[in-house]
Amino acid sequence: MEYNVPTVAELKAQGKSPEIVFWVGCAGSFDERVKSVTVAFVKILNHLNVNFAVLGTEEACTGDPAKRAGNEFMFQMQAMTNIEVLNGYGIQKIVTACPHCFNTLKNEYPELGGKYEVIHHSQLLQQFIDEGKIKMTEGGEFKGKKITYHDSCYLGRANNIYEAPRKVLEVLDADLVEMKRCKTTGLCCGAGGAQMFKEPEKGNKDINIERTEEALQTGAKIIAAACPFCMTMLSDGVKNKEQEHNVKVYDLAELIVQSQRL
Amino acid sequence: MHVLAQIVFIILLSIAGAGIYLSISRIRKNILLGRDEDRSDNKIARIKKMLLMALGQKKMFKKPLPAILHFFVYAGFLIVNVEMIEIALDGILGTHRLFAPYLGSLYPVVINVFEFLALTVIIACVVFLIRRNIVHVKRFSGVEMAKWPSLDANLILGMEILLMIAFLKMNAMDQVLQDMGSGHYTATGPFYISSALKGFYSSYSESFLIFAERACWWFHIIGVMFFANYVFYNSKHLHIFMAFINTYYAKLTPAGKLNNMPEVTKEVKLMLNLPVEETAADGAPARFGAKDVRDLTWKNLLDSYSCTECGRCTQQCPANITGKKLSPRKIMMDTRDRLEEVGKNIKQHGDAYDDGKSLLGDYISEEELLACTTCNACVEACPVMIDPVSIIVQLRRFKLMEESQAPASWNSMLSNIENNMAPWKFSPADRFNWADKLKG
Known part of the structure; x- marks a missing residue:
């Protein structure tokens, strides 16, 4: 299949505009592992002929880690610059696979002049499922396999999105098992609040190890994530436990691509 | 004699009232030392939230056992206090069981409800004492739970038990006196729970029982006055009132949303040559961010007075679970302790006085701050919607x-954002290279 990833600028040159912008995010653009998630999501969008575009090199960090580290100046510089670009193109709707970008764009940009309809890719995937565009693959490769879903703090507690990712996993026809701490009491992976970009403070354990142990206890061979930072933290945790050959960490979009054989 | 008792009672009631009034004014003044923040919007949504969280105790029911026990103490507190109206009026007017003739056959029903609740309060408080002091439930310990916070909790439970016992004893002796046909102890009908205690008192003389019944009555009412003053003076138990105020003013926006500092918006707009609205944040604040309690908002300070130190936040905190120094409960207790100190300083030395201390550094260390993942587990856990993350x-x-102090790795992250538009050191020109993967 020919894949097509237009940029908003290219569409504009053709006198067109996308229905929805796919905000890739820094991890989705640069992190080797997370790039596969970006590609998987694009495959789904292409497969369903969604009229989307990316900003390409015009995209910049939303400023989330700067804001949470305490540098409000840098956050607002990033925000205003991004808003100038988005408003310049008259963007109405944004989807992103990163809960941190999602939270910032959805909740913190409006006051600064950036008012868009912002959704997380789990919500868009759920919409595709509800519309019958993505169907359950019965007897597929995930049938009966144990999958556990790790709630991202910035989707769950921060924005009350608990059901959409689980609905997406249902179409895999897998055996969804919950960790002891899930949904509102889900344990953080340890990366939020700009922790991703520094060593943890002194303690008796790293948070991602605590969380990975809990995920491994479920007996699931697949840990489903919906956040690039969670994916990094949990993958590191699985490696630390020397389980990387038995247990895989996948994003929701990757699981859909695998089950739908896209 | 009766008149003297009435006068003493009225004097005591006035002293207690004045004490509570002084405490409330102190607390109110302290809270208003915080920065301004508008939470006057959306009154209906706020009332709904207050009814659900404070009156309905929605979040408490995440832990069913403590929730049910706490509900009994709470219902006991609210409903037995209705009886306080009668007791207070009896005290002022020199009457005895003023409402009995008016309520008739309903009166013993009402008193029986009170007695049932009094008994459940005693049971719940005993279980709570056991959980704190014998079972040692983990969330009741921690560095911040030093001498006073632990003693405070035990004193409150002890006082509640004593007050309820006095109430039941008083009713028991009243019934023995009723059976004797004594003076103004008019027959009211049976009180089932306290009548179980009647056996203890049946052999005493009438005059002794009258004395003892009155002693219980005075102990109970003076105890309540003392307890109310204790709660308002400086106790974690203040949450019984603050829960309502705090849930009313709680954040209505998604938990993930942090406020955008308006004073920064103005500067950034000037730097980027964007139009600046004149109304936005005129008069820059003394400093960016918060060093001491007066730099926080009044809502943060209200939060600190609402904390009852239950430790549900710290129990859920990923940093604390993995042995880091951060404890959200300590953040709230430190804020309140420092605010009390600042309030005292202002009262003694005037508004401009600087004691050389601050919340940041003297109370809360950098290490604690740096351990937070902003995961909002503490916010979600708090039954009264306190927000330590803010x-x-x-x-x-x-x-x-x-x-300009941050860990070196944060400084590189920040300079990467500034120079490369990403928190990692990649060239912005390579941002779209991921799409190459699709071409293969």
């Missing part, structure tokens, strides 16, 4: 923007 982020802002 305080942590404001203190971080001061560290970063005023003192």
